[in-house]
Amino acid sequence: MGIVWEGVMPAVTTKFNNIDELDLRMFKINIDAQLDAGVHGIVLGGTLGEASTLTDDEKRILTRETVAHVKGKVPVLINIAEQTTKDAIESAKKAEDDGAQALMMLPPMRYKSGDRETVAYFTAVAKSTRLPIMVYNNPVDYKVEVSLEMFEQLLQSCPNIEAVKESTRDVSNVTRIINRFGNRLKIMTGVDTLALESLLMGANGWIAGLVCAFPKETVAIYELQKVGRIEEALKIYRWFLPLLELDINPKLVQNIKLAEVYTGLGTENVRAPRLPLSGKEREHVIQIIENSLKSRPEIPDYKAI
Template identity: 75%
Template structure:
């Protein structure tokens, strides 16, 4: 059950063809770009992965397709976002059977569970799989906060090991470290405060814009880890207008459009989502094109 909760783990997008089938060729192109850039893990089937629209069979295809590319070099995590405890347990067991290395688990979807219900949900899933688990704590978008007291109860399950910290309150990182030390690993989950979170002690970054800009994302992580903070900040400042595309209701469309510009994705989304249109599209293109004109030359960040 040893798992290194550290580094950059892209929450990858799911690639579709124009006739709404999985585009596994382009999907593998993107995964290869992530691996080549030096990411430390892959997260499948998250919000960026359009999880709510995917069939069970498609999630299993994505797991197997990713495993083909990574060849055991880095862990592959599957996101669990189900409506029932029974469904979450089944999805976790399927992911384990398919060869996933770990799980990212959201609170129950649709029903706003209370604290006791939420804790019981996570613990029941943990008891029914051997895979290491990262709890996704995002009260801003999912309206359920996993508090420190709730984590205190859940950590009796040895495979609950990490939190994707998306409260958008960087002081929460210090609170977690003060209470749990290294028992609960912290993966920051908000692109626009990622560097700040890493500097405050987060172990890694579950990232979004990494889908289009893998090298820049990994460079920021590796530079700050090596203590080369000024260089990390310079890249991060360049990156911020792009990172802000992640904290937007159209984050999937935004990031997929960015992937087109970096030649590792397509704009195809699954309905009811539609590609960006009109002024909204023009604004995103302006941000992407402007950023590409000033794209920084990266240091040899892999050899730090």
């Protein structure tokens, strides 16, 4: 099972209806918008997907429904975020059975694992599955960093660990990874506000957040920079930055779901304990969204590049 680690892969939000059930109709509306924009993969059950609130059955439904809906146009990935190695191995097996083409994988949840434990955890899961794996390295939010030395061990023993979602928020880490591993470890930038910078430094692609509400702008930035049309990419990126900053915020799920409402690609329904934005916080996010929509740039025909 192969996957090309490049391009824009949205970390899609999970849609809920007014009685807190999966809203597959709205979910598929958003997926169709992503496909129409030309994304290169779909990532389910990440932070934006409210993974920690989803039941096992809901994760499996999302995987199966997405695989059936995209019909092979792009690969479907699902995130593994479990507390035990046993559960992570079981989740990987279910993902493979349900048709996922690859896994995104966080270190163990809740328990702050040490370096040796983290390597052992990733190794055990990788050896249990045929699926390619992208390690989600986000020490800012999840408090465990996968160092270059740890990647060295993982890459030597686990050929199906193929990529990293680079979310350390240190753009120079892109160069460190390339200098250390060359083409062996593909780099998918995972921080919206450092996306273009990371791509220009050599990252292969972008696991994106605001793409959920603005798919065409996101893909356009990637495609334009890829062919060296940097000024055009920069113009869109500079317009986009106030929106992208909504992603590096504890309320990123609520922020992005509110943006999806404004672009017709979602609802504000979140799963408790999350609640929709209110008060001055809501007013601030609405102002950013509305100001951005008023100055929304014209997008070049990036599909013809």
